[in-house]
Amino acid sequence: MNEDIQKNIKDEVLKKIESGQVGMRSKTYFLIKLALLSVVVVLITLISVFLLSFIIFGMSLDGSLFLVRFGGAGWYHFIFALPWYLLAIDVLLLILLDWILKSFRFGYKSPVVLLFIGTFLTITIASTLINLTPFHQNIMRKVNEKKIPLFPNIYSGVKSEIQKPGTYKGFVGEMNGNRFEFTFSRGITPETEVVQVVALEGINVDDYLDSGDLVFVAGSIKDGEITAYGIKKLR
Incomplete structure (x- = not known):
């Protein structure tokens, strides 16, 4: 019974290939596609980590990150202090990352919610670890001194002297x-x-x-x- 089903499937696939409905792809094609997808995944991950770590850096510099320590009132003001437009961009990057990861075998077999939680936690941990280093301080100094050409000065509004309202x-x-x-x-x-x-x-x-x-x-x-x-x- 199973052999008959497999034979029928094989025959159907061969018919579609012969009729041009399904194209034949070489192994090289799939390797190139895999390599390109891997590069895109790495780039999106790096951008997402940089963006989230930048958000954490900015909020720690102006002090608004401390608001979470002040109970309900602190959390209320913390939510309003968040740079929502940057967070929205980061969430979109995460969604795009998860969509691409679904192309891989491990991603295809993973539920969407678990995949999103996994990538979110990974990027959050990486961003937090970056802020334990002087990475953003060094980049900000070099950008302000114009030592990094063509790099947009995203740090122009990030100053310890500038506090959020309240x-x-x-x-x-x-x-x-x-x-x-x-x-x-x-x-x-x-x-x-x-x-x-x-x-x-x-x-x-x-x-x-x-x-x-x-x-x-x-x-x-x-x-x-x-x-x-x-x-x-x-x-």
Whole structure:
């Protein structure tokens, strides 16, 4: 029975080949196709890793990455601080990568969801590891010094002095209970402002801060006072 089925399939395939419905391809053709697909996969992976690591680098530089440590309010503002257009590009690259990987045997046999999760985790881990190195710092310095010709200056808007709305970097002054004097500047201007930061009730800031510390503060400012829902000591 099985032999008859296989014979019928073979006959059908041969008929289609003879009629021109199915073209014959040489082994070289498939090897070239495999090589090209592999190159494309590597390029897409590298671009995706670079893009995600750049996002992490930028958010760690302006301090918005610290927002995830400040509970529900921090996560809320973190979501709005995300560069969604860059993330959308990265997601599209991941989808394209998974679509190409489905051409390979291991990808063809893998469920789409698992394949996406696998590539996402791989790229996320690689991007995180890159940010443990001075890679982006070095590239940013060389780009700003125009030592890398024809490379777009994507780092022009990435500066530690530029904070997202509702976040501030500055220095601790005199402390009193859950309040302390805070000196900071808005944007990259040299002018500084001095305000009072009010931490959450019951928190004595002098237990973990010292005068002169550089801190990251998340909160709302009004009438010369920042009501903070999160404070992170930087140095």
